[in-house]
Amino acid sequence: MMGLKTTEILIIITFQFALAAALCPDRKLRDPATSKCYLFSNDKTDWFTAGTVCEHRGGFLAKIENQADLDFTQSIKPADHPTSIDIFYWFGLNDLDNEGILRWVDKTPFVGEDFWYNRQPNGGTSQNCLSLNNKWKWEDKECGNDYYFICNINEGEKQYRSTKIDSIQNGDFFSLQRAVDRIDCASRCLVEVQCAYWTYTESTAETNCKLLKIKTGINQAASGTWDLYRMEVIEIT
Numbered sequence: 001m002m003g004l005k006t007t008e009i010l011i012i013i014t015f016q017f018a019l020a021a022a023l024c025p026d027r028k029l030r031d032p033a034t035s036k037c038y039l040f041s042n043d044k045t046d047w048f049t050a051g052t053v054c055e056h057r058g059g060f061l062a063k064i065e066n067q068a069d070l071d072f073t074q075s076i077k078p079a080d081h082p083t084s085i086d087i088f089y090w091f092g093l094n095d096l097d098n099e100g101i102l103r104w105v106d107k108t109p110f111v112g113e114d115f116w117y118n119r120q121p122n123g124g125t126s127q128n129c130l131s132l133n134n135k136w137k138w139e140d141k142e143c144g145n146d147y148y149f150i151c152n153i154n155e156g157e158k159q160y161r162s163t164k165i166d167s168i169q170n171g172d173f174f175s176l177q178r179a180v181d182r183i184d185c186a187s188r189c190l191v192e193v194q195c196a197y198w199t200y201t202e203s204t205a206e207t208n209c210k211l212l213k214i215k216t217g218i219n220q221a222a223s224g225t226w227d228l229y230r231m232e233v234i235e236i237t
C-alpha cells in the first residue's frame with residue numbers, strides 16, 4: 001500500500017514538472033519586447049548536451065540575435081553565478097558545418113551585427129561553438145568544454161503526459177524517477193544504449209547533466225530502483 005502511494009505521488013510530481021517545462025519558468029526571464037523566454041542553466045555541460053537539455057525543456061540553445069537580446073540576457077544572468085574571466089555561457093551559434101559560417105542550431109544562417117570579443121574568433125576548426133564571456137561578448141570555444149548555457153523556451157507550445165512503462169525503446173522521450181532521494185531524470189534515448197539526461201531535486205529546479213548508459217528493456221540507472229515513464233509531447237494548437 002505504501003508503494004502504491006509513493007507511485008501516485010511520483011506521477012503527480014512528474015506531471016507538474018512536465019507542465020512547468022513547457023512554460024516560461026519565471027516571468028522575469030521573458031523579454032517583454034520580443035516575448036522570448038530564456039532559461040539559464042544552473043550547471044555546466046558541453047555544447048551538445050546543453051542543446052539536448054534545452055530540447056527536453058521544450059526549447060533550444062538560445063538565439064541571442066542582436067544588441068537588445070544581449071542586453072536583456074545579461075540583465076537576467078543569475079546573480080549567484082560567478083563572474084570571473086573563466087566563466088562562459090553556451091548559446092545557439094556555431095560553425096560546425098562550415099568553418100567560419102555561423103548558423104543557429106536550427107541551421108538558419110546568422111545575419112546581422114557580430115559581437116566578437118578582442119582577438120576572436122581564434123580557434124579555427126578546433127573551436128566551433130560560440131559562447132558569451134564575462135563581458136557578454138562572443139568567443140569561439142571547443143564544443144566539449146563544460147560551460148553554463150542559455151536556452152530559449154517555446155512557451156506554451158508543448159506539454160507532456162507521462163505514462164509508466166516497463167522498457168524503453170530507442171527514440172523514446174522518457175523520465176526516470178527514484179523515490180529514495182526524490183531525483184527525477186528525463187531524456188530522449190538518443191542511441192540504443194546511451195542516453196543523455198538531466199537530474200533535478202525539489203531544492204534546485206535543474207542540476208547535474210550527465211550521461212546514462214541504458215540498454216533497451218534494462219534500467220541501469222545508477223543504484224537503487226528507478227521507475228520508468230514515457231513522456232508524450234502534447235502539441236498545443
Ligand SMILES: [Ca+2]
Pocket residue numbers: 095099100123124125126127128129140
Ligand atoms: Ca570554428
Ligand SMILES: [Ca+2]
Pocket residue numbers: 120121122123127139140141
Ligand atoms: Ca576562441
